[in-house]
Amino acid sequence: EVQLLDSGGGLVQPGGSLRLSCIASGFTFSNYGMSWVRQAPGRGLEWVSTISASGGSTYFADSVRGRFTISRDNFKSTVYLQMNDLRPEDTAVYHCAKLRLGNGADYFGQGALVTVSS
Amino acid sequence: DIQMTQSPSSLSASVGDRVTITCRASQGVNNYLAWFQYKPGKAPKCLIYAISTLQPGAPSKFSGSGSGTDFTLTISSLQPEDFATYYCQQYNSYPWTFGQGTKVEVK
Numbered sequence: 421e422v423q424l425l426d427s428g429g430g431l432v433q434p435g436g437s438l439r440l441s442c443i444a445s446g447f448t449f450s451n452y453g454m455s456w457v458r459q460a461p462g463r464g465l466e467w468v469s470t471i472s473a474s475g476g477s478t479y480f481a482d483s484v485r486g487r488f489t490i491s492r493d494n495f496k497s498t499v500y501l502q503m504n505d506l507r508p509e510d511t512a513v514y515h516c517a518k519l520r521l522g523n524g525a526d527y528f529g530q531g532a533l534v535t536v537s538s
Numbered sequence: 539d540i541q542m543t544q545s546p547s548s549l550s551a552s553v554g555d556r557v558t559i560t561c562r563a564s565q566g567v568n569n570y571l572a573w574f575q576y577k578p579g580k581a582p583k584c585l586i587y588a589i590s591t592l593q594p595g596a597p598s599k600f601s602g603s604g605s606g607t608d609f610t611l612t613i614s615s616l617q618p619e620d621f622a623t624y625y626c627q628q629y630n631s632y633p634w635t636f637g638q639g640t641k642v643e644v645k
Contacts (some may be wrong), residue, residue: 464625465636465639524629
C-alpha cells in the first residue's frame with residue numbers, strides 16, 4: 421500500500437524558512453517522480469513543484485521559483501520542499517504526491533499546514 | 539500556461555443523482571487530463587487519469603470522457619461519501635494547472 425507522510429509544517433514569520441519532508445513507503449521510491457501541491461485557505465489546488473525520479477530534473481510554479489527548492493533522498497525514500505523567503509500568500513496545506521510512470525499524480529499525502537504570519 | 543476552466547463552481551444534488559462536471563482547457567492537453575476528489579483535512583484522491591482511465595481503487599461510479607479541450611467527469615449515482623470538491627488538472631505541460639474546483643453539496 422502506497423503511503424506518503426508529510427511533515428515539517430508550522431508557523432513562520434514572513435521572510436522565514438521552513439523545510440517540508442515526505443516519507444514514502446509501499447513502492448520503489450527511486451523509480452518515481454514526486455511533486456508538491458498546495459491549497460491555500462479558500463482557494464483551489466495549486467501545483468507547486470516536481471522532481472524527477474533521479475532528482476536530475478526539477479520544475480517550479482512561477483509563484484515559488486527562486487524561493488523554493490525540491491530535493492530527494494532515494495536512500496531514505498524522502499522528498500523535501502525547502503521554502504525560503506516565505507510570504508503570507510504561501511500559507512496553505514502542502515501535500516506531497518507520487519507520480520505514476522506515465523506522469524501525473526496518483527497518490528497524495530494528508531498534508532502539512534504552513535502558516536506565514538507575524 | 540494552460541488555463542483550466544471548470545463548471546459549475548458548485549452544485550447541489552441529492553443521494554442517487556447523476557452528476558456531471560465539465561472542464562475546458564485553453565489549449566490541447568494531449569490526453570494528459572486527470573480528475574481529483576478533495577475533502578478538507580484529507581489527502582486528495584485521484585479518480586481518473588488520461589481523460590477516461592479509472593484510477594485503481596477508485597469506484598466505478600466515476601467516469602471521465604472528452605477530447606481536445608473539453609472534458610467531463612460523471613458520477614453515476616451520488617452517495618453520501620461523494621460530497622466533496624472535484625478538480626480537473628492538466629499535466630501535459632508545466633506549469634501543471636488545476637481547474638478552480640466544483641463543490642458538490644447536499645441538496
